[in-house]
Structures are given as structure tokens and as C-alpha cells.
Amino acid sequence: MACQSAPVIMDEQALLGLNPNADACYRQRALAYFEQLKESQDAWEMCAEALAKGFYSDDHVKFFCFQVLEHQIKYRHGGLTAAQQQLIRETLMKWLQTQLMNVHQEKPFIRNKAAQVFALTFVREYLTHWPKFFFDILTLIGLNPHGVDIYLRTLMAIDAEVVDRDIMHSVEDTRRNTLIKDTMREQCIPSLVESWFQILQAYQQSHSELTCQCLEVVGAYVSWIDLNLIANDRFVNLLLSQMSVEDLREEACDCLFEIVNKGMDPVDKTKLVELLCQVLQSAGFFNVEREEDVDFLAKFSRLVNGMGQSLVLSWTKLHKAGNVKVATETLRALEAKVPLMLQLLVHEDDDISANIVGFCYEYLHVLKQLPLLTDQQKANVEAIMLAVMKKLTYDDEYNFENEGEDEAMFVEYRKQLKMLLDRLAQVSPELLLEAVRRVFNNTLQSWQTAPFMEVEVAIRLLYMLGEALPASHGAHFTGDATKASTLQEMMRTLVNSGVSEYQHSSVTLEFFETVVRYDKFFIVEPQHIPNVLMAFLDHRGLRHSSPKVRSRVAYLFSRFVKTLHKHMNAFIEDILSRIQDLLELAPPENGFPALLTSDDQLFIFETAGVLIVYGESPAERKQALMRSLLTPLMDGFRLLLANLPQEADEERQLVLADCLSHAVGFASRTSKAFSNKQTVKQCGCSEVYRDCLQCFLPALSCPVQRGALRGAVRSFLHRMIICLEEEVLPFIPSASEHMLKDCEPKDLQEFIPLISQITAKFKGQVSPFLQQVFMPLVLAIFEVLGRPAEENDQTAALDKQMLRRSYFSFIQTVTGSGMNEVMANQGAENVERVLFTIIQGAVDFPDPIAQKTCFIILTKLVELWGGKDGLVGFTDFIYKHIVPACFLAPLKPTFDLSDAQTVLTLSECTLTLKMIHLKRGPEFIQFLQQEYLPSLQVSPDITQELCQVLQQPDVKVLKNYMKAFFQRAKL
Template identity: 25%
Template sequence: MDDFEKAVLFSFDQTGAVDLGLKARAQSYLDDIKRNPESWRLCVARFPSSGYVEVKFWCLQTLQESVKGRYTSQPPEARLQIKQTLMDWLQQMSSADLPPFLRNKLAQIIVSIVQVEYPGEWSSFFHDLLGMLSEGPALVDMFCRIMTAVDEDVISLEINRPQEEVKQSMQLKDAMRETCIKDVANAWTGLVAAYHSVNPDLTVSVLAVVERYVSWIDIGLVANDKFMPLLFSVMGTSSEQLRGAVVDVVTEVVSKRMEPVPKLALIQGLGIIPTCCQWASSPPYQEDQSELGQKFARLLAALATELLESWKKVDNQVTSLQAVGLAVNAEAAKEATTACEAAQRLLDDLFPAILATLRSPVEGVSVIISPFLLAYVNKLKRTSSLTQPMMRNLEATMEGLASCASFPSEAALLGDSDQDEDGAGGSAAILDEDDEVAHLSRRTELFTVFRNIVKLIPERAYSFVEAQLQGIVGQSSAAYHDVEVAISLLYQLGEGAPEDALKADTGAVGRLALGLMQVDIPCTSHRLVAISLMEAYMRYARVLQSEAGQACLPRVLGIFLGSCGIGHPDEGVSTRACYLFSRLVKQVRGNLAARPGLVHSILTSLQPHLANIATDPPAGTGAQKTPSAVRPHHAGETSATDDRLYTFEAVGQLLGQEEIDGEEQLAYLSALLQPLLSQIDSNLPGGGAMLNGGTASGGAQDRSALLVMQALEAITRISKGLPSALVTRTRPKLGALLMEATEKAQRVPRLLPSNKPLRARYISFLHRMVEVLGSSMMGYFPPALEALMQPGADGQDMCEVIILLNQLMIRFKDALQPLLLKALPVCLKLVHALLPSEWDWSGRSFTPAATTGTKLAGAASASTEDSRERSELQRTYYVLLHTLSYNGLSSILVQTQPPLLDTALEALVRGAASHVEPATRRTCVQVLRQLVTNMEVSTGSRQYMQQRVAGDVCIKGLFQGGLDARDASTATLLLDVAQLLKLLYEKCGDELLTYLGRDVLPSLGAAPALQEQLAQHVRSSDAKQLKTWLRDIMQQASGLPVRSSAASRQKAMTASSANGAMLS
């Protein structure tokens, strides 16, 4: 071992045994060699002589770099020596035992030279390569590697290449077509024939090359009477890999881009249709051959898709010609008809095999055929009339879809042979979540196909679903997956069904749904069946509203309330049942009003569930993850709160009806609220749960806070079903119970001020009580706001308070003035403590666009999040000022002490003049307009209006950049600015125009003509005309073309255009 070999071995060392300094010196030594233009000589000398694969790899890698970087600059004799050496190495491959990675690297180097010299200086390359094939398998292997490298490094356009490389790819393919590709294709045939039985792995490599080249060579080079029969004979070999390689090549041949009529001729000439048809009864793969099964499925899908596309293209060509008024001669029409009929006939022949593939139990097989089925059904939707074979195909497809959509047995997924299939065992077992997600995703595609078939043949689809349902009703031995898929198919019928079909008495779908509600369904304890059944009941709730359906109400509601629904042992099922029950109650609420006995029964049945939900909140902040399998039909995001609380919402809907006896209603509501209020009391500091002879631990405090949150949310949900008029006027005793709840809840922010989730839940509670109790809440606002607006509140806290204040102002208007006189100054101080004068009021630093993609860690990330919260607070603050101004409460702001008022006005002006969001600017401008409207004109106010509002906001704010005049939101802002300018002129008169012309416009570099136009428009034009003029000036200042067609505007612009640029 000499120093060179040592250096290579040291540089490749990964064990850590080599000193880092020594390794660095070795790498430096090798880098010096690489920089030498003659480094290739060392490589060609040491590659064959060294016994170390690391040295051989370094030599090949360095030689490749030299060829790519310096080959064209080498003298002819050096290039010839490099080529000759490489070809000599190839010749020696029959005896050399090189690892595959060295063979690949050698192939890449040769292709790098081919890329430069073929066909000009090395036109014989491919024939030279073909001449070596007779020397044995090692040369055939290198042939395959070189042909693969040619495709990957030069020809293939599947990766993005520079334009020069695209041109090079086209030139190489053209040259190969002219000189050698026919001989290469003949070699493929010979190699497959010679090696398929003695060396299947090598044959797989040959076929992998063929697969790469089929897309751009003459199809006759492979689709001929020699190669294709050979492939079909090899397709029956025992080698799974070889069979798969054959199938891949045939798939490429079938998928080759061609005109439709030649494509049909190709498919018929291949003779592949009869072979594929045999797969209907005898699949060409075993159940444990998933990869091979997927390859055969892709071939079948490609074949079917190509037939369908040929049919569509021929059909569309005729239709397109007729659409533009061109006649189609009889011969062309006959040829088109013949082609379409041939495609349809071949598809009909293939359909049994297609549906057998759809039903395949082999993983990943059935999903491959689904896109074709959807395309086929969509094509039939555009067909004028359906033939009998088409109808048979559609009916058979429905059967296949039902079979494929059926959940596999849980035992198969869980590997537990003791699992029941009738539901009892399955209820306790959860399918592997990844398997469920995959199956649900596949069902989505399958049901899309099914719904499209329903649109084509509705009556037959209804009959099919009816037969599926009849097959499970009264069958105690029915498997859960058969029951589930039958109900799911009924559910799918309801999506987009016509109104007439949904009627319970005359509609086919409505009758099926009613029938489902009238009978006992097997396997309802199984979680998947339970969810499907409740989803179906909810979808067809309108059936329950019909006269015939009302008799089914007790049965249906019993499913929701019993062990199959809310009481189901599976948490995902019970949670989903709570949500669906709430939705169902909203639908049938009116029907329940006349049945107090049933309502009483429902409320009684719910008592234990309500108690359990209230006292057993989910851990953490209340976020809950529902297993995927319990949402087979309904896509929804995870709720921020416990979805079981929808049950309380349903109870509120049931109780909030005037038809219920007043005393009973009061008793029910009291029985609901008292445990919840006690739960709040006992879990706040000072209550028994929080302090029981000492201070509660952190875990106990968290648990107590969750219980308080759960109780507050439960009360909030109950109140959603109670009309305000009912609790405040008709039956005020109900309102008194809610007032008591409000009193209890007031302690929450005072006793647990630092618990943000609990604070947010309390504010949500207040929002709801405002809507329900109205003015009765007025006395509770002062202490509530005092508790919520404490020193140290952050941006999120203040946003929540401001949103609450906005609701109160909109709801109570002038009645809120006494409260606002005290609360508004406190709010302003807290806001400006968070948004000081040095805050970036333009919002440029903290808009979503400015922070997207930023990845920070630790304190930097926390600081960025804090800034985002403050930026959101700024926008919310402007909305507060807007709400004040537009609800007759701007006098409250004006009455604020001057330092605080000045700070608020400064924030408003800076936002109106500079914020990057036009919508935010518009909010500020509207507030300013309202303030100016109510402002008494004095020397000081006139100066403020001219300088800050007109100058800074209306003129400088528009023309100092930051806005796109073409944007729709900017256009609405400009209208408000124009209205504000008109209002300012009313207040200040020509003094305003003098100030703008003397001090503001010259500072912007405006030409005198522009100053005159502004004065003219402000005096004489209406707001819309002024807005249009402002937009045109903004566009011209930004270098954008002005699209202004009005004659008057054109005349006004002429003078300014003559002066050149209006704004420098």
C-alpha cells in the first residue's frame, strides 16, 4: 500500500480510527491530485491495479469529474486513450468481479463521453456495445447499466433539465433512431430469449431497459410477432420478478401515446385482451404477491383506460367537427363508428376481469382500478343512451364497489383469531389506525364512483341498495362489514338525491330510509355499524319529520341514547353520537314539541350521560382526537372542546320550547344547572375540591380547572337552545337560573386569572349570556371587565376583551355609555402599554406574508409569536374604535383625557396612513371620517384635520407607496379616502386646498397641474369621480398603465400628461 492508497482509505474512513488531522491532510492531498489536468492518467493506471474497492471508486469518481469538466479541452490522443481504456475495461468484465456500485459508476463515465461524442466522433458506440453482448452475462449486465445511464443522464425528460440538455436529449434520440435503435431492439429480443430461463435476474435488467425506451421508439420495434409472443410466454414463468418485469413492459407498450384508431389496432393486434379476460376467474398472482398483483392491476387499468380514451377521442373528434358546422363524410363517420364500437366491445370483454381486480383482497390492487371506473362512468354520463352491455357493466360495478368498500374483518387486521365478526368482540377492538385511514381513503373514491352510477341509473341503484338492506335485516348471523356497507350505500344515495326521491311516502330513497328506521338492525353494538347507522339516521332526518316517520322517532332516538350511541363503550363512537344527536334534535325539535312524554323520556335517559360528560372532561385543554373509523361519512376537524358537550346543546334545544309546561321546564333546567354550578363552586380556589385542608397540587389544580371549564361550556351549550324572549319575558324564572349561573361564573377570572383556556371559556360564556339574557346582564359587566382587564394582560387577553366590548356596544349602544366611561380608558391604557409609540404601526414586520416560512427557536420564536399577537391586537383595536364610532359612542372616546386621547388618535392616523393591509387602513379612515363629522371646527381642530388627516392620511398615505391601485381592497379604501376628503373640504373650505397645494403636494414632487386637478376634483366632483382620479394618479405614480375611458377623466389627465410625470 503506497501513500496514494493510504490517503484514499483515510479519506473514506467512517470508523473514527483515523485521526481527524491526518484525514484532513489526506483529503487535501487527494484534492491536489484532482486539480491536476492529468489526474485521469493516475485513475486509468490505478483502477485496474489496486485491490481496494475504495481506491477503485475514487479513481472512477475522479475520472468522471475529469471527463465532465475537462474532456472537451483534452487533446485528441488523450480523449482516444480514455475511450479505449474504458472499452478495454468493459471487455474485461467477463472475468472481473466488480461490485454493482462500481459497475454503475463505470457506466456513467462511458455515458458522459457518449453525451459529448455521439454521434459525431463516436458514431459506432452502440454497435461496439452490441458487439460485446456475445461475451457473456457480465457484458450483458454492463450493457443494461449503460443503456439505463443513457436514459437517466441524457434522454429522460421526467426530471427538469436546462434547455440545452433538452436539445441534447432530442438529438441523441434522433441519432439512435437513424443508426442503431433497430439493432438495439433486436438485441433485446435475443437477450430475453437467451436468458429468461437460465438467468431470470439478468432478463429482468434487460426488460427494465426496454420499459424505459418504449415511450419514444417506433412501437413496431417491440410490438411485433417476435417480441410480444416471447413476452407472453415468459409471463407464465415461475419467477415473480421476471413476470413483473414483463408486465411492466407490456404496460408501457399499451400506454404508448398514439392516435386512437392506430391504438385500437395495436391493442387488438397484441392479442392481450383474451389473456386478460382469463383473469376474471383465475388471477395471475397469489394473495401473498402484493407487488406482482399491483403490476398486473396497472396493466389492466392501462389497457382499459387506453380503450376508453380511444373511444372518447374518436367520439370527440366527430362531435367537434359537427359543433363548428363541418360535415363528416360517410366514410369517416363509418370509420369513427367502427372504432367506437370496437372500443366498447373490448371494454365489455374486459369488464369481468376489471371487477375481479376491484374485488381483489390483495393489498393495493383494487385501488389501482378505481380511477378507470370513475372515468368510464363519467363517459357514460355523456352518452346519449345506454346499451344493455353498459347497463350490465354499471350494475356489476355497483356490486364490485360494495364488495370493495366493505371493511375487512378486524381479525385479519389485528391478527387475533378470537375476534367476533358479529360485533361484540369487534366493539372492544380498534382496527389499526393506519389501515383504517387507508381503507377510508379508498372508500371515498369508491363511493364517488357509486354516486355517479346512481345519477346514471337511479332506479336500478335504488333496487340494488334495497337488496343489500334486505340481505341484512332480520339476519342475526350477518357479518358486521356486510351490515355496515349496506347502511353506507343507503347513506350515499342521499347525497345529491332529488327532492322527490327523499320524500318518505313517495320517494324511493325516502322509503328505503324509512324502512331502515322501522326495523331492528343486526350488529349495532359494533362501533362501525353504530356510527354508520347514526350517520344515516341524521342524513334522513327529514324522513322523521314526515307523518310516517314520526312513529319511528322513539326507535331512532333510542339508538342514539342507548348502548349503541352515547352509551357505547368506544369513546369515539359515543363522542360522535353526541354530535349527531344534537344535529338530529335540531331537525326534529318541532315534532317533539307535541310529544312531552317522549321529551321527558329523552331527558331521563340523558341524565347519567350528562353527569358523566360534565364530570369527566378530556385531559389537557379539551382538544380531543376521534379515531378515524368513527367518521366514515363526515369530514371534520378535531374540536377545540369536548364534542360530547353537544349533548347539552341538544338538551337546551329540547327544553327551549314554549310547548313544554312552564313548571316542568323550570324543574328540568334547575336539575341540569345545579350540579354544574356546584361543580364550579367546588373546583374554584376555596372550594372543597381545590382546598381540602391544604393547597391543591399542580395536577389537582389542572383537573379542577378542567372541571370548571367543562361546567361553563355545558351551561353555554344549554343556553343555545333557550330563546331570549322565553327566558327574559315569557318565563323569567328560567332567566333567573341563568343569572345565578352568571354570578357563579364571575368568580372564575378573579380566582384563576392566569389560566388562559379557562379565561377564554369564561369569555365565551359571557358572549352567550349576552345574547340570551340581554340587558339583564348590564349589572354583571363592570366586575367582569375589571377582572378581565388586569395589569399585565397580554395581546391575546386584550383581543378577547375587545371582542367582548364590541359585542356589548353593538348590542346595547347608548345604554353602555356609563360602563364605557370607566372601562374604555382602562382598555386604552392596557392596549398602548402593549403597543407603545415605537411600535411598527405599518404592520410590515408582522403580517402573515412577512413571517411565513420563518423558522426560529427558543426566545426568538417566542418573541416572534408575541409580535404576531400584538399585530393582531392592533387590528382588533382599530375595530374597537370603529365600533365606538359607528354605534353612536364616539363621544366616549372624545371625553377621554387628552394624553390618552392623543395616543389613540396618533395610533389611528398612523394606521390609516401606513398600514400594509388596505382593509385595516380603511377601518381607520372610516373611524377618522366619523370623528371629523362630529368634530367642532376650531383653529386647533382645523389645523389637525388639514395636517394629520388630509395631509398625512389622504395624500401622503396614498402616494408614498405600499398600495396596489389595481387591488379591489385598495379600490374600496380609495372611495373612503375620497369621501373623507370631501368631508374635510366641507369643514375647512379652500384653506384645505391651499395647505395641500402649498405644503403637501410639492413635498411629493407633484407638478402644478396635479395640484390644480386635485383642487378641482375636491371642489366639484362627487366621491366616486374623486376616487377614480386618485386611483389613476396612484397608478401613474407607480408606473402602471392607466385604464380610464371616461371622456371627462381623459380631458383632466391631458394637462398633467403634458407635464410629464406628476409625481417624482
């Protein structure tokens, strides 16, 4: 670290830590030193002096000094003395002066930091102490390239501080920024614009990087300064001349784009765009096919897009205002750009094409609003159509098996093209239908010799018509005769052409996607179903060489069968025998990768279920088919379950448990086919599913991998409660017993919805069982909730909160299902324990969702037990605990009445009070007036008022009153 002289006494040892390669202890010391200098009243002045006098040559020290200075200006400027503020201004100007004399420029990171510090100083001082900020800088630097560089960087840093709309500003900062811009417009913008012109002119040959920086500045500032300062002959000609300089053309393009994008009067905007277009055209820029520089063309395409969208906006404003003559002229100007737009849209580089899509889309929107299209406009529509069809095509390099960033970008680009296609359909559905038909038929006539991308896009276009031409419920094949016949004819061609044999995964997938999108076609022409079924089932579909194709086809096949099951009766057994091997539980030891993943197999099991359930065979046959589908699963399950406890290796245990879970999941998925019209009982399948339950339930007591196995069996039980109805009940007690053993919070939390489901569905039928399981379940919950947890363990706290909610939800289900005797028969001590937890939930835990549930329960219990012949001792409980809870909960500091969920809780709390009044009448009012409210120091007037409102029939009035009551009480 070289020192020229050392009047500044800085901690040299600490500065050593600024070097990126320094030891950790030095780096720590440097950090501490930075904090010390930041906080000191005047120690930062050493850094200012070091910068002004150039004491240090080490880049990291210079950067460090600027950081210290930046902190002072940013956070402590208001507290600095006038002399200290003057010192900062002088420091910056002296440092800038040294830059003019240096042979070598500072590193970019130092120049950027210096520019930030200049900009911060400007923002703090321009309106007060330094109105000549720009004048001083421009006078000092002249046209010195090092000085100009700092000046331009400072302008961009000021733009970030004052103008950038992506940065959030406070109201105060926004007001200040507006004032700065207004003052700049009055005092210095013309001088700045003049300086930009001089810089652009002086450096376009010698310093391209400075010229590019300057163009960026012009582009940034043009949005808020007087456009006439820039959009004039000398400036625009200069910019256009730079469009021809290779190193400058991209930035010049961006700068012109910002000029075109500026908000203006529609007539002026049209004039500006037309002027630019004339000059660009005469300079040869419209000859896109001759331009080889794709990066420049991408920028040029963006500029043309901006010009086109500006003209569309101008036309829209004029059209709405009814200014027919000028609107017509603007439309003419707009149409004149369409040939250029088409050239760019169809360009082989997708970036260039993507940049013009916005203009294209909005031009079509203009055409949509016209009453009649001219021949030229129809030709334009057709040209856009052909361009979209061409650009939808994959290129040779697209990697279908391992899609990366380029592929993802093409997928996004295709989505933009699809928007264009949808818009084309709105402008002229007939033209689109005809164009697609032509391309589709020509390609499919010779698909055997056509490249894959042409075949894929031909089918893709047919697929896209489904959304582009709106049709609901298969109207493509029954509604509009022309649409129906054209689409029907294309679908006929698709399924009869043999194109499903094409040897490329993209074509195969597109074939199946299209067949499923237009599955209603097969209702109209069911004779094609056998052919398509074979495609699904053989090497083209579920047995394709690509795992990606097999996976997607598994899902599409399930959709196809669901829609068309009525037409498949003749093929059911054939299909089931052909998919037999795909339904096997794949134990991990066979060493062969399965054709389908377990997720894909779910769809195949569901499909098999649909075929069996919706077939026209008698119930005995359905039962036999379902048994042959599920028996291999049960056999495999028993075998694996027997092996699991013997397995010592944890990884292997995990694999086996996974396989067991899949078996249960597959059986569960077959039951999705049943409905109210086709119940398990009607199909004769009850016994098969009872056997499944018998087979799966022992997994609940498996000593290893409990979480996964319990989860799978629990899900199956949920399904069976729906499907088997009361036939599931004999299995519930033993299942519950196993699930309540050695519980984790998550196990319990997931078990409660099962019990709640049974309670809600079977009500009185399960009362004996519920009475038996109620306290063991409640005690298991209490035990888990009572376990100590680490203070900062967020996960454990959240688990407990969710379990508490589930518990209250369960009590709500029991009381709400009219099964209060379940609780009442638990013995006085247990009933009291449960009641206290509900009071605690209503008052003590700041969880409005749980609190709301607790008040709903309390309301229900008061309704059930709070009358003259209610539960013994409950009246006492009402006055001692429920009434206080209704007041104590809302008075808690955590009870936030500005929160919507909490307001709902208060609403339920109010209903509890209302129910107490309903059940206890004048006795309750007397208790409030004479005992409870006086104990809360509520004044007699307010007490009287509250009791009167409570006795009125309108609950809404009471709710509003209680909200106001607690808002007042909390002030």
C-alpha cells in the same frame, strides 16, 4: 484501505473520515476536504485519476470520487477547458472498462452514482462533444453483464434528467431536453432499441435482474420514441414470452402497460390493444381464477385497466367525431373485456380489485351516454353492482378498535367503490335500488344468524343510496313514489327488525349513521321515534361498551334531536332524566373513567338545550328544566375553583383548570339552542344564565392557570352578549377590569374582539362604560407592544403584529359605531397619543392589513371631526400628519403595489384624501399645490394634474390615478 499504487496524492487522513463509523473529527475533515476538492480548479482531477486507474478499493472513497466528479459536471462544466472535459469522458470510459474485467460487481450505490455521472455528462455533451456517447458505450460493453448493468442504469438516469415529468425544469433546460430527444430519435434510438432486444433475448434465462432492468428502460422510453420500433411482432412476442417467466412477468406486465398507455390515434390504439388481448388470451392469462400469484395479478389487473381505459378513450374520440361504424367496433372490443374486468373486480385481493376500478368507472360512463342499454349491458351493470356490494364487505381481520395501515387502505378502497356505486346510480337508478332492496331485505330477515360483515354492508348500502340517488330536503320520502316507497320500506324494516341489538360495533354505528342520514323518514312516520330514541339512550348507543361508538353516537344523537325536536315533546323529561349522569362534570378524583369525553359531552349538553328550548312547556317549566341542567355545573365549578389556588402540583392544577373550562364550555353550549324565535328571555331563562355569569366571572381573578380560565370565560361572555342582550351589560365592567390585569399579548388580542362586539352591538348604551375602559385598554396595549423582545423571536413578533391589528380594529369599531365622543372625551393629550398610533400604523409598519384599517379610521375621523365645527385642533392635525401619511406610506419601499392587499390599502388611503377634500374643500387643494406637493419635489404639472383628478366626483378615476402616480414615483 488498500492502495495499489500511489501517484495520486490525496489526503489519506481526510479519506478516513468517509467511513460511516469514523470519529466526528475525521468526518468533519472529510467534509472540509470534499468542499476543497469541489472548489479547486484542478484538484478534482486526482479523483478522476483515482477512478480511471482503480487506486482505491474502499467503496466510500470511490463514491466520494464520483461525487467530486458529479459536482464538476453539474455546476462547473461550462468553465472547464476542452482538455478537462476530455479527461472526464476518458475517465468514465476507463472506469467502465475496468468494470468489464472485474469478477465482482461494484456495490449498487456506486453503480447508481456512476450512472448519474454518465447521465449528467451525456446531457452536457451529447449535442456538442460526444454525439457517439451510446455508440462508444455499446461498442465497449458488448453483452458483458457488468457493462450492460451500468448501461441500463445510465439510461434510467438519463430518463430522470431529460424526460421525467415529475421534475421541474427551467425553460432553458426544457428546450435543451427537447433537442436531445429529437436528436436521439434521429441518430440512435433504433440502435438502442436493438440493444434492448438483444439484452432481453440474451439474459432472460441467465440474468433475470438485468432483464427486469431492461424492461423498465423500455417502459420508460416508449412514451416518446416511435412505437413501431417496440409494438411489432418480434418485440411483443418476446415480451409476451417473458410474461410466462416467473421472475420477469411483473416487469413485463409493467412494460406492456407503458406501451398501451402511449398516446396514439384511436384506430391504431384499438388495433394494438386487440392484438395484445388476443395473444394474452390465447396464452391463458385471462384465466384469472387459476392464477395464485397475487402480486403478478395486481400488475396484470393494472395492465387490463390500462387497456380498458385506452379503448374507452378511443371510443370517446370516435364517438365525438361522429365515426359511428368504427366507434361501434371499438365498443364491441370494449364490451369483450368486461367479463375479464368483472373477474378482476370481484377478486378477493383488494389491490387487484382496486387496480381495475378506473376501467370499470369509465365503462359505466360510456353506458351512461348510450340512448338505450342492451340486455347484455344491463346484465353487465347488474354484475358490477353485485361485485361492488360483495367487495364493500369487511373481512374477518379488520381491526375496528385499533385501526392501522391495512384498515386505512380498506377505507380508501371503499371510497373508490362508493364512486362506482354513485356512477351505477346515474346509469340505472332503478336497477341499483332494486338490487340494494333485495340484498337488504334478505340480510335483515335473518340478521340474528348472519355474520357481522353481511349485516353491516346491507345497512351500509341503504346508507349509500342517500347520496347515490340524489334527493334534496327529504325527497326520498315525499318525491318519486317508487324511490320513496322502496326507501321508506327499507327504513321501516331497519328500525323494526331489532338489528340495532346486533353485537358488533360496525353494525351498531352503521345503524345510527343511517337513522340520522334518513332522519326525514321519521317526519313521515313519527311512530318509530320512541324505538330509535331508546336505542340512542341505552346499551346500544350512549352506553355502548365501545368508547368509539359512544363518541360517534353523542354527535349523531344531537343531530337526530335537532331535526326532530318538534316530535319529541312527549319524551323531553324522560330523555333528560335518562341522560342526567352523562351531563355530570367529571372531576378527576373519582377514579372512574367517564362514559363520554368532554368533547362528546358538549353534544349532549347542546341536545339537552335543544330539547328544553324547543319543548312546548310554558316558560316557567323551561326555566326550571334549564336550572336543573345548569345548577350542578355551577355547584361543581364553585367547588373546583375554591380548590384550585390551594393546589401546589402544577399537573393537578392543569387538570382542575381543564375541568373548570369544560364546565363553562358546557353551559355555553346549552345556549346554542336559542334563536331569534326562541330567545333566552321568551323561554324565561335569563336569570339562570345571569347566575352562570355570576358563578364563572370570579375565575378571571384566579391567580393560577389564568390563560385557560380567561379563555373559557371570555367565550362564554361572547355567547351571553348574543343571548342575554343588554342584561349582560352589568357584568362587563368588572369582567373587563379583571381581564386587563397582568396581560399577555394573546390575552389582550382575544379580549379586544369582546369589547368590539359589545361596542358594535350596544353602541350608545355602552358609551359611559367605553369611556371609562378606553384608556386603560389602550395603555395596556401600549405597554405590551412596548416590551422589548428577542431580535429573532418570530412568535413574539407575530403576537405583536396580531395585537396591533386587533387594536386598530377596535378603534375602527369605536369610530365606525358613531361613538367618536368616546375618544373625544379622553382629554387632548390622550386623543393625540391615540391619533399618533394610527398615523404610525398607517405609515411605519409594513403590514398592509393594519395599514388599511388605519386609513379607514383616518377617513372616518376626518368625516367626524374634519369639518368647520369639528374637534379643536384636528384641522391642524390633518395637514401636519394625515395628509403626509397618505403620501409617505405608499412611497415606502415596503409598500408593494404588485400585492393585492397593498392595493386595497392604497384604495383606502385614496378615500382618506377624498374625504379631506370633501370636508376642507379649496383650502386643501391650495395646501397641496402651494405647500405639500412642492415639498416632495413634485413638478407643477403633476401637482396640477393630481389636484384636478382629486376634485372630480368619480372615485374610481382617482384610485387608478393614485396607483399610477405612486408607481411612477417609485421608478
